[in-house]
Amino acid sequence: MIGNVKHSHPLLTLKESTFRFLSSLPTSLLSLLLLVLLAYNGLHVFCCSPPLSEKTPHPAAFSPEKRWSNLSSSVSTSTHVLFSVEENHPPPTLKSNSSIFHHPHFKTRRGDDSASRLAKRVGKHKRRLRSLRPESRENEFSARIEEFFAANSCKLRFFMTWISSLNSFSDRELWAIQSVFKVHEHGNPCLVIVSNSLDSTKGKQILSPFSEKGFSLFAISPDFDSIFRNTEAEPWFNLLRQGIIKPGEISLGQNLSNLLRLALLYKFGGIYIDADVIILKNFTNLRNVIGAQTINLKTGNWSRLNNAVMIFDKNHPLLLQFIQEFATTFDGNKWGHNGPYLVSRVISRLNQNPGFNLTVLPPSAFYPVVWNRIKSLFQGPKDAVHLKWVIAKLKYIRSTSLALHLWNSHSRKLQVEKGSIVDIIITMKS
Secondary structure, eight states: OHHHHHTSOHHHHHHHHHHHHHHHSOHHHHHHHHHHHHHHHHHHHHSOOOOSSSSOOOOOOOOTTTHHHHHHHHHTTOHHHHHHHHHHSOGGGOOSOOOTTOOOHHHHHHHHHHHHHHHHHHHHHHHHHHHHHHHHHHHHHHHHHHHHHHHTTOSEEEEEEOOSOGGGOOHHHHHHHHHHHHHTTTSOEEEEEEOTTTSSHHHHHHHHHHHHTTOEEEEEOOOHHHHHTTSTHHHHHHHHHTTSSOOOSSOHHHHHHHHHHHHHHHHHOEEEEOTTEEEOSOOTTOOSEEEEEEEOTTTOSEEEEEEEEEEEOTTOHHHHHHHHHHHHHOOTTSTTTTTHHHHHHHHHHHTTSOOSOOEEEOHHHHOSSOGGGGGGGGOOOOSHHHHHHHHHHHHHHHHHOSEEEOOHHHHTTOOOOTTSHHHHHHHHHO
């Protein structure tokens, strides 16, 4: 017996002792003890247990590289939540760094479905925009120009193009703009400058002095797709963008300007002038006019035309001939091939088949001085002989010329000397 008691299990001895103790207690005391135990158990069952961790972790900034490590570090904190996140919202679908303790299961699912529907609607809307864009953009570009002309009751429609940056926009261009409004002060002229750089905040600041004087001036960015639409320029421009047609060594901006002026005159009609052309006399009575740059001294016929000044009616068929010639014979490696030489080639061929309403004016009209002698117009008189020449040349230009082309590519770096022909003309036009 001693061996059995000695080696009996401790839990059995404890149970027997406890039973004997409870049996010896009064019945009322035993009932009270049982009520206390029941109350404690009820509190334990209905009370929410606190998290295992005393500190609620804040989510780290989400990134694809860290998303798995973030989840792993959070498992020890709230395992039951993380299991639910892993099963229903795997990490690759996470869209933000919202806390993993926030688990709106059904709400998140509805949010995902809503986002999917929204993405489909946006995609459908973009496809509609792509399908409508050419027509709507063309209408917008054309409408803005026509609205400008109508709002200002324009009787003379002038166009310029400026494909370069604002850094190269200088006093020369301002002189040209000023001459448009000064000469046609009572003719209600309007000037549209097609330019990305001038259609900007800084560009508007540069042009603001003219607007403040009440001049009708409008800078608009070119929309080549709409300007070239339904002409031979459209497929040519598409091939250029695709890289099939190479722009060549000559400035692409220069060649685009050559084509742009033709398309603008064809679509709207009016007067195109280069930004380095100073207007001297009124253009009101000019229609369907182009100027010769040089003449054949033996025959007296023109030998080369120029496209720095052109006046044409809207939809003039000759403009389509120019555009077609540009598209079919484009060469980006020959200076003038797509500009002055182009109009010369086309009109030379058409002379054999007359019928177009066109007037070719002599060189004195727009180009009284050729490009390699333009320097002489910037020089002030050095002596009496030179002064006599300046007076005679100025008298000739004022009597015979409608405009003066300054040939900026050859004169941009020249300083306007006091008493020079350019100085006198600019002073008169200011």
